[in-house]
Amino acid sequence: MIATLLKATPPRARVLLALLLCVLLVAPAFADRYVVSVLVLVFWFAYVGQAWNVMMGFAGLLSLGHALYVGLGAYVSAALFVRLGIGPWAGLPVAILASVAVGAAVGWLGFRFRIEGVYFALLTIAFAEVARIGFDHLAWTGGAAGLFLPVSTGGGGAWWNLRGGPVFFYYLALALACIAFVLCAALRHSPLGYRWLAVREDPEAARALGVNVFRARMAAVLVSAALASVGGVFYAFYYNNLFPSQTFDVARSIEIILAPIVGGLGTLFGPILGAFILTPLGELLIALTEKAGLNAPGTKAVFYGLCLIVIITLAPNGVWPALKKRLGIPQEEA
Numbered sequence: 001m002i003a004t005l006l007k008a009t010p011p012r013a014r015v016l017l018a019l020l021l022c023v024l025l026v027a028p029a030f031a032d033r034y035v036v037s038v039l040v041l042v043f044w045f046a047y048v049g050q051a052w053n054v055m056m057g058f059a060g061l062l063s064l065g066h067a068l069y070v071g072l073g074a075y076v077s078a079a080l081f082v083r084l085g086i087g088p089w090a091g092l093p094v095a096i097l098a099s100v101a102v103g104a105a106v107g108w109l110g111f112r113f114r115i116e117g118v119y120f121a122l123l124t125i126a127f128a129e130v131a132r133i134g135f136d137h138l139a140w141t142g143g144a145a146g147l148f149l150p151v152s153t154g155g156g157g158a159w160w161n162l163r164g165g166p167v168f169f170y171y172l173a174l175a176l177a178c179i180a181f182v183l184c185a186a187l188r189h190s191p192l193g194y195r196w197l198a199v200r201e202d203p204e205a206a207r208a209l210g211v212n213v214f215r216a217r218m219a220a221v222l223v224s225a226a227l228a229s230v231g232g233v234f235y236a237f238y239y240n241n242l243f244p245s246q247t248f249d250v251a252r253s254i255e256i257i258l259a260p261i262v263g264g265l266g267t268l269f270g271p272i273l274g275a276f277i278l279t280p281l282g283e284l285l286i287a288l289t290e291k292a293g294l295n296a297p298g299t300k301a302v303f304y305g306l307c308l309i310v311i312i313t314l315a316p317n318g319v320w321p322a323l324k325k326r327l328g329i330p331q332e333e334a
Helices: 002-008 011-030 033-059 067-084 088-112 118-136 166-188 191-201 203-208 213-239 250-263 270-291 299-314 319-327
Strands: none
Touching (some): 033 166, 033 191, 033 213, 067 088, 067 118, 191 203, 203 213, 250 299, 270 319
């Protein structure tokens, strides 16, 4: 599969990808602890951005509540680990199943009753808010007081228990971002990916041509929810604490969707480029405001909004399509 994808990739794009991967592989040897932690966030947002891109970029389904699937993956895996001693790798399938089950419920309600566009987006927000309120009052997961993971388990390796320092999580996040990129590339060029494209462009025409619109859209929701759930497991074991007001917040969902929008909706490299643009800029803004002694909540959101205005004005389709044209890389099919 990887060989087929590489064969379909233009030579110049292959060279650029290889150079970028080589730089990222050796970066921890030259970067300090803070830069490594920022790059971990970059890879995480690139990964969850790819997950959201499957729904919106590939299938045209606007979700503004994707923190729901990230939060479910995080809470299920963390609760199993803290309460029952089940490791993150053993708890991962359970976390994925939980997110997929809820995604199936969201999809069934939306597609069964023909809820589309902004109304489908409102449905996703509603589910995320219900989850936030529910976990606020769920004692087994700590409720509003939060769920805290032990930093050290006293046994087992770092890999098995997802315990380690920034460098360990750096390579784990890099691996997740690479896997998501390859998986999304394979899906996009698969028969299912072409059905998603047909449904995104014109659902009625796709239906007239024999495409099962309900199944195609449901598949997009389930794949996206499963990917986002894995990102939630990483989130839980990286930060070691979970609070419903933060994990399921609408602001978290907005952060997830910004990278693919800025980078290029529906493209493969767009979520990665968007994460490399927004995350370092956001961290730089936080550092500057702290250095200046300013305490202004919401500054980061305002800054992201200004960035979106500038990018949408200069590059309406995202940064990556415009950059590809300048680099001479052939445009992708979508």
